[in-house]
Each structure stands twice: as structure tokens, then as C-alpha cells.
Amino acid sequence: MRTRLYGRVLIDESECDNKIHINFNGVIKMVILKKTYKFRAYPSKEQKAILNRQMLLCKELYNHLLEKAKEHFRDTGKTFTKYDMVKWVTKFKKEHSEYNGVYSQVLQNVPDRLSKAYKNFFRRAKEKRGGKKVKVGFPRFRNFVSSLTYPQSGFKIERKRIGLSKVGMINFVNHREIEGKIKTLSVKKTKSGEWYVTISVEKEDIVPFTNGKEAVGIDLGITNYAALSDGKVLQNKDVSNKERKTLRRLQKSISRRKKGSKNRKKSAFRFARYSEHISRIREDNLHKLSYYLVHSYSFIAYEELRIANMVRNRHLAKSISESSWGNFAQMLQYKAESAGCVAVGVNPQNTSKTCSECGNVQEMPLSERTFNCGKCGLNIDRDLNASKNILKRATSGQGGSHASGDSASAPQKESASRIVESGTTLGVSR
Ligand SMILES: [Zn+2]
Known part of the structure; x- marks a missing residue:
């Protein structure tokens, strides 16, 4: 199946005959819909303690990683790439046994976050050089981390509970059916101490043009x-x-x-x-x-x-x-x-x-x-x-x-x- 980018939507070439360019009415297109579901979750007291501890560890990891990235730049003049970060995290985990308590993919999401912060920083710096009025803001050390992200695996969704690797089965309010392919799952804590599970999915769908x-x-x-x-x-x-x-x-x-x-x-x-x-x-x-x-x-x-x-x-x-x-x-x-x-x-x-x-x-x-x-x-x-x-x-x-x-x-x-x-x-x- 050949697809091509048309604005923000992917269109299947086979649907894309000449008619599309002349008359949009009645023509369908294939799109990849991105959707995020949000569910209220009720972890037990023990589970909350585990989650809080993991968030603390992720915060520390993030800050260590940022320190390391800065050091690397100071010493070599080169950017600490995401590849370097991932490698560094693997090594760091081996030296710090307390990190065995956190699911490995959740830890590997930390370099993801930092490299995203770096990317945004470089983008803003470029915009500023281009004359745009933006605050550039270098990535900062974090005071807290209030979410854990499972990029691909390590979770299991049942009717009333969500199983998280290294945490356990957490009760959640399953108020709507999840449709599509799950890309990521995050556990979040709000400032008032409520817990949520957010699930991002992608789904191919055929919709009218x-x-x-x-x-x-x-x-x-x-x-x-x-x-x-x-x-x-x-x-x-x-x-x-x-x-x-x-x-x-x-x-x-x-x-x-x-x-x-x-x-x-x-x-x-x-x-x-x-x-x-x-x-x-x-x-x-x-x-x-x-x-x-x-x-x-x-x-x-x-x-x-x-x-x-x-x-x-x-x-x-x-x-x-x-x-x-x-x-x-x-x-x-x-x-x-x-x-x-x-x-x-x-x-x-x-x-x-x-x-x-x-x-x-x-x-x-x-x-x-x-x-x-x-x-x-x-x-x-x-x-x-x-x-x-x-x-x-x-x-x-x-x-x-x-x-x-x-x-x-x-x-x-x-x-x-x-x-x-x-x-x-x-x-x-x-
Ligand atoms: Zn006038």
C-alpha cells in the first residue's frame, strides 16, 4: 500500500484517483487518527508508594543525565545524542541497584524526554536566530517528575485493572472501550494527588474527505x-x-x-x-x-x-x-x-x-x-x-x-x- 503525505493526513494512493483533485465531495480518505484516552486510576497505598518512589528515581535519573550531557558538551564541544543517553542510562542502571525496581522501558523513556527537551531548545534557538521573539531556555533540572511512561510494553489492560510491570495490578475506571493500536501508556499523578492512566493509540480510519x-x-x-x-x-x-x-x-x-x-x-x-x-x-x-x-x-x-x-x-x-x-x-x-x-x-x-x-x-x-x-x-x-x-x-x-x-x-x-x-x-x- 502506497501512502503519501497530504497536509497532515496520510492518504492511501489507491483511494487517490483524479476525482479527489476535482471534487472532494463523496470521496473518502484514509487517515491515521491519534487519540488519547484518560482513565481515573485508584492505586492502593502500597502501589502509590512504589509509584512515588519510581517517579523520584526517574527525576534523579533525569537530572543526572542532564548533568552528564552538559559535562559532555563542556569537555568535547559535542552534543550528547539520544543514542549516547540510552547507552549511558543502561550503564548507570547496572551501577545503581535501586533502579532494578523500575521497569527498563520506563527508564529508557527518560532519555526520550531529555532529548525532546534538547530538540525544543535547538528549535527555539534557531527561531530566535531567525528573528522570532521566543525565550530560548536551556533544559532545566527537574524538581519532580509526576508521570511514568511505558513506551511499548510492560503493561496489560484488563476489564477493571491495569497491570504494570514492577508495580502490580492497579484498579481503574474503564469508562470507554479502547480502539486502535496502543502506542504508549502513562501513569500520572496530579497536584491534588489524583491518579490517571492515559493511553495513546493510533487507528487507521476511512473518513469522508x-x-x-x-x-x-x-x-x-x-x-x-x-x-x-x-x-x-x-x-x-x-x-x-x-x-x-x-x-x-x-x-x-x-x-x-x-x-x-x-x-x-x-x-x-x-x-x-x-x-x-x-x-x-x-x-x-x-x-x-x-x-x-x-x-x-x-x-x-x-x-x-x-x-x-x-x-x-x-x-x-x-x-x-x-x-x-x-x-x-x-x-x-x-x-x-x-x-x-x-x-x-x-x-x-x-x-x-x-x-x-x-x-x-x-x-x-x-x-x-x-x-x-x-x-x-x-x-x-x-x-x-x-x-x-x-x-x-x-x-x-x-x-x-x-x-x-x-x-x-x-x-x-x-x-x-x-x-x-x-x-x-x-x-x-x-
Ligand atoms: Zn472598507
């Missing part, structure tokens, strides 16, 4: 969560003011307690538990919103917000972090894949300041809710204007039903895939 619906641009604004270019406004059902107040009260109570005291610990625990509760509500809302969008439209253009741009505006930064913007973009991307939809991130520059009718650029202070064009006289809601510009940008000036119907042609599709790829880098840099 397009759901045949319209194209839309979305503006993630401050007042409304999302303004759509077709005039719809989707309200963000964010957490209530009461919940926000409670969170703030719990946060304040930590600083009132004496450092190192038992009460301070208790307060910190309550705060952690409550903020986890709130982020679950938010995540749930974002899931619902992104689900609605990918099933209602065939093409979604959204702003690729850059963290560096947001920090300059405190008001904006607050609203965006609160609505977990990056998380939302990622959800759109992966949900779109299986829903016959394409989600594309576009450059956010001047989307609010540009007239969606004539292209005139003018100043638009944040307080101004209506866009009054000084050139063509267009009078339109600020967010609606922005969302129209966002859609235009993704379709290179050609708005309307881009991805649906006969008008979709190969060059357009290609430009869209290109933007998709630049859009996904944001998810990584977050």
Missing part, C-alpha cells in the same frame, strides 16, 4: 468566546464568577499560612484540587465547542495567536489563557481530521484593523466594538469583521465555500495544507 458543509472563519474574542464569519456568535460557557472567586480565595489562603506548616500544605492541596476541578470544566466546554464546529463546517480558519504577542496585552492575555486557547486549537485540529473538516491557523496580524470589505487598515482601540470603515463606509461588528478577515486569509482572499463542493481545486487545497502545518507548530511551542 469533506462533510460538504460551508467554510467559516472564527474570531476568538474577549467579550464573546467565538464570533463566526457567518454571523453566529458562540458564547463561551466559562466557569462562573462564583467559581472564580472561590479559586482566588483558596489561592490567597495559601499565602496567609506559615511556610512549611501543615496548614499551608492543606491549603495548597485544596487549591490544587479546586483548580483541577475548574480546568476540567473548561476542557469539557472546549471539547463541546470544537465538536460542534468541526461537524457544522467543512473548513475552519482560526487565528494562530502567538504567546509573545499576547504577553504585551495583559487584558488579552488573561482572557486567552482563561479560555485555554492553545488547547482549543489542538482540539480543532485533531477533531477536524475525522469529521471531514479542515482547520487552518492564520497569521493574526491586523485581523481586527482591516476592513473585510475593501481591505483598508485603520486603528481599532480595544474599546471600539464596531468597525466603521473610513474608506468604504462599512459598518460592522468588530468581531464579525475580524472573523471575515480570518476566513479570507485562509482562503487567500477567496472567501465562501472553499473546501466544499466543486469550487475546491488542487492549488487551494495545497495552500491550505501548508498553513495547517505552520499552524500545528503552535501546539508544540505552548
Whole structure:
């Protein structure tokens, strides 16, 4: 089976006859869907102790490895490669018998993590040299490690329990069936002491190329969560003011307690538990919103917000972090894949300041809710204007039903895939 990369999806060549390039409607594609399942887990007291101890050992291993990598660079001027790291870990394990208590693949995930940290560091350094405003940040020593990852083996999933090598059978809430090929399994502990098992899978699936619906641009604004270019406004059902107040009260109570005291610990625990509760509500809302969008439209253009741009505006930064913007973009991307939809991130520059009718650029202070064009006289809601510009940008000036119907042609599709790829880098840099 020949496959080739088409945007972010792999298409089976045999499905890929000429029809695809002329008319996307009714054509199917093969995609590799990546999905992560999350289950609540209830390890016993003994198992918790074992897991905590293993996390501690992994933390120490990580820090030793980082030290070694730095030393290596200092002495030789060369990068400590992942191959070197893996070899070093094997040797280190032989010399430290306490590491026999950790499953070998879990230990070998530590070089994975560090080499990823290095890769990100080099990527950011390159971006900075290219003139991008990013913090480079060398990989740092870790204060704690709160998850263990089994890359391929060492686990066994039963109906109500998950068996982990060197840990035992852990009870978990199996609330949905796992479909697909398991790639990794991780055990995680949250700050409030809840345990989760996350399972990443890959599954080949045949999905329609397009759901045949319209194209839309979305503006993630401050007042409304999302303004759509077709005039719809989707309200963000964010957490209530009461919940926000409670969170703030719990946060304040930590600083009132004496450092190192038992009460301070208790307060910190309550705060952690409550903020986890709130982020679950938010995540749930974002899931619902992104689900609605990918099933209602065939093409979604959204702003690729850059963290560096947001920090300059405190008001904006607050609203965006609160609505977990990056998380939302990622959800759109992966949900779109299986829903016959394409989600594309576009450059956010001047989307609010540009007239969606004539292209005139003018100043638009944040307080101004209506866009009054000084050139063509267009009078339109600020967010609606922005969302129209966002859609235009993704379709290179050609708005309307881009991805649906006969008008979709190969060059357009290609430009869209290109933007998709630049859009996904944001998810990584977050
Ligand atoms: Zn105008």
C-alpha cells in the first residue's frame, strides 16, 4: 500500500484517483487518527508508594543525565545524542541497584524526554536566530517528575485493572472501550494527588474527505468566546464568577499560612484540587465547542495567536489563557481530521484593523466594538469583521465555500495544507 503525505493526513494512493483533485465531495480518505484516552486510576497505598518512589528515581535519573550531557558538551564541544543517553542510562542502571525496581522501558523513556527537551531548545534557538521573539531556555533540572511512561510494553489492560510491570495490578475506571493500536501508556499523578492512566493509540480510519458543509472563519474574542464569519456568535460557557472567586480565595489562603506548616500544605492541596476541578470544566466546554464546529463546517480558519504577542496585552492575555486557547486549537485540529473538516491557523496580524470589505487598515482601540470603515463606509461588528478577515486569509482572499463542493481545486487545497502545518507548530511551542 502506497501512502503519501497530504497536509497532515496520510492518504492511501489507491483511494487517490483524479476525482479527489476535482471534487472532494463523496470521496473518502484514509487517515491515521491519534487519540488519547484518560482513565481515573485508584492505586492502593502500597502501589502509590512504589509509584512515588519510581517517579523520584526517574527525576534523579533525569537530572543526572542532564548533568552528564552538559559535562559532555563542556569537555568535547559535542552534543550528547539520544543514542549516547540510552547507552549511558543502561550503564548507570547496572551501577545503581535501586533502579532494578523500575521497569527498563520506563527508564529508557527518560532519555526520550531529555532529548525532546534538547530538540525544543535547538528549535527555539534557531527561531530566535531567525528573528522570532521566543525565550530560548536551556533544559532545566527537574524538581519532580509526576508521570511514568511505558513506551511499548510492560503493561496489560484488563476489564477493571491495569497491570504494570514492577508495580502490580492497579484498579481503574474503564469508562470507554479502547480502539486502535496502543502506542504508549502513562501513569500520572496530579497536584491534588489524583491518579490517571492515559493511553495513546493510533487507528487507521476511512473518513469522508469533506462533510460538504460551508467554510467559516472564527474570531476568538474577549467579550464573546467565538464570533463566526457567518454571523453566529458562540458564547463561551466559562466557569462562573462564583467559581472564580472561590479559586482566588483558596489561592490567597495559601499565602496567609506559615511556610512549611501543615496548614499551608492543606491549603495548597485544596487549591490544587479546586483548580483541577475548574480546568476540567473548561476542557469539557472546549471539547463541546470544537465538536460542534468541526461537524457544522467543512473548513475552519482560526487565528494562530502567538504567546509573545499576547504577553504585551495583559487584558488579552488573561482572557486567552482563561479560555485555554492553545488547547482549543489542538482540539480543532485533531477533531477536524475525522469529521471531514479542515482547520487552518492564520497569521493574526491586523485581523481586527482591516476592513473585510475593501481591505483598508485603520486603528481599532480595544474599546471600539464596531468597525466603521473610513474608506468604504462599512459598518460592522468588530468581531464579525475580524472573523471575515480570518476566513479570507485562509482562503487567500477567496472567501465562501472553499473546501466544499466543486469550487475546491488542487492549488487551494495545497495552500491550505501548508498553513495547517505552520499552524500545528503552535501546539508544540505552548
Ligand atoms: Zn472598507
